Amino acid sequence: TRLDEVFHGIDTIKLNTIEAREETRISRALDRFVSAQIRSEAGQAGIPALMDIVAGIGFFGMLTYGGLQIIEGQKTVGEFMSFFTAMGLLFEPMRRVGNVSGAWQAALASLERLRAVFDARPTIISPKAPQLLNIPASNADVTLDNVDFSYGDQPVLRGASFVAEAGKTTALVGASGAGKSTVFRVLTRLVDPQSGRALIGKSNVAQLALEDLRALFAVVTQDAQLFDETVRDNIVLNSDPAGLDLALSTAHVADFLPKLGDGIDSKAGPRGSALSGGQRQRVAIARALALEPQVIVADEPTSALDVSVRAQILNLLQDLKEELNLGMVFISHDIQTVRHIADDIVVMRNGKIVEYGTGAEVLSNPKQDYTRSLLGAAPSLLHVTSANTTSPSN
Numbered sequence: 001t002r003l004d005e006v007f008h009g010i011d012t013i014k015l016n017t018i019e020a021r022e023e024t025r026i027s028r029a030l031d032r033f034v035s036a037q038i039r040s041e042a043g044q045a046g047i048p049a050l051m052d053i054v055a056g057i058g059f060f061g062m063l064t065y066g067g068l069q070i071i072e073g074q075k076t077v078g079e080f081m082s083f084f085t086a087m088g089l090l091f092e093p094m095r096r097v098g099n100v101s102g103a104w105q106a107a108l109a110s111l112e113r114l115r116a117v118f119d120a121r122p123t124i125i126s127p128k129a130p131q132l133l134n135i136p137a138s139n140a141d142v143t144l145d146n147v148d149f150s151y152g153d154q155p156v157l158r159g160a161s162f163v164a165e166a167g168k169t170t171a172l173v174g175a176s177g178a179g180k181s182t183v184f185r186v187l188t189r190l191v192d193p194q195s196g197r198a199l200i201g202k203s204n205v206a207q208l209a210l211e212d213l214r215a216l217f218a219v220v221t222q223d224a225q226l227f228d229e230t231v232r233d234n235i236v237l238n239s240d241p242a243g244l245d246l247a248l249s250t251a252h253v254a255d256f257l258p259k260l261g262d263g264i265d266s267k268a269g270p271r272g273s274a275l276s277g278g279q280r281q282r283v284a285i286a287r288a289l290a291l292e293p294q295v296i297v298a299d300e301p302t303s304a305l306d307v308s309v310r311a312q313i314l315n316l317l318q319d320l321k322e323e324l325n326l327g328m329v330f331i332s333h334d335i336q337t338v339r340h341i342a343d344d345i346v347v348m349r350n351g352k353i354v355e356y357g358t359g360a361e362v363l364s365n366p367k368q369d370y371t372r373s374l375l376g377a378a379p380s381l382l383h384v385t386s387a388n389t390t391s392p393s394n
Helices: 002-008 010-015 019-071 077-119 180-187 210-215 231-236 241-250 277-290 307-324 359-364 369-375
Strands: 142-151 154-164 169-173 195-200 217-221 295-299 327-332 344-349 352-358
Touching: 002 010, 002 019, 010 019, 019 077, 142 180, 154 180, 154 195, 154 344, 154 352, 169 180, 180 195, 180 217, 180 295, 180 327, 210 217, 217 277, 231 241, 231 277, 241 277, 277 307, 295 307, 344 359, 344 369, 352 359, 352 369
Parallel strands: 169 327, 169 344, 217 295, 295 327
Antiparallel strands: 142 154, 142 195, 344 352
16 A cells, blocks of 8 residues: 555655655565564464474374383384374374464454455445336436535534536535535435435435436546546446447547547556546546436536646536536536536535525625635636637647
């Protein structure tokens, strides 16, 4: 785990000149590992060695006792050698049993840790009699109804209620820690609220099979989580490859594929490192489209991108919503980022909905000082002039 963190953070380590610090931490970890391994090997070797000592003492006692009986004429040399040979043949199997015992003791600690994992049971499961999924795209409204949720003793959502209408873009905005991303986790049952309910159409998400529920959503996140597989594998995942070409063209992935060595079969690299930030986001959008969802959730999809690429991704999401008539929940900490694509805006603060209305209402006449502070951010990034934008391949 330590090496994995070092390799993925190698640029940060170099830029902060902490190579010596990381080398020391690795050395300490290796020393602890070597010490534990030596103790383990010593334990495994100790049992056979102890058996050898006991057997040696036993053979010496047998020779002494048998020799005295031969001298006294109670036993013949042949009788003694028969018994001695039988004992010698028994010794090696017993020694092997000792080796097995040592190996078993060494494995026991690992088995105990594994047992804790295998004994764990998911707390969020599909209901025994799930409701049949029959939600037309036109009725796939997303509703949060008085939802309370806490991580331990820390409340994250406090009576949150809103409706994200099908075919519209609803923006959840607020500062970091306001509870925006937790809303999505509640909707997809990654977590269950302590009270309240989440609805898709008129169906309570807790009454739907998990596979059916999560098939309704596609997610585009800020870090565009890609696997160290080909671009094709990162897009199709579990979906039908028949829709691959449409997803590639709609998300403008086809624009940069010719520049990759093997086109769509090029490796994306660990965590998508072989692609630029804009390319990773386009692949993530193509993956979302290939899943043919009814709702797209965009969770800070542009926060890690530069201004020009951010504008391109925002415009692309806006075009997708209009072309495919999909519902979209756009999560952002910056209200300026979503002002041109949001039909409705939900302003969140400390897990509460402090303002909720159409984009025009919230932007033109904010009722909360908190909302006005969010509006004091940088100017909108949408529809940047062509003189300031780069090609889609960026």
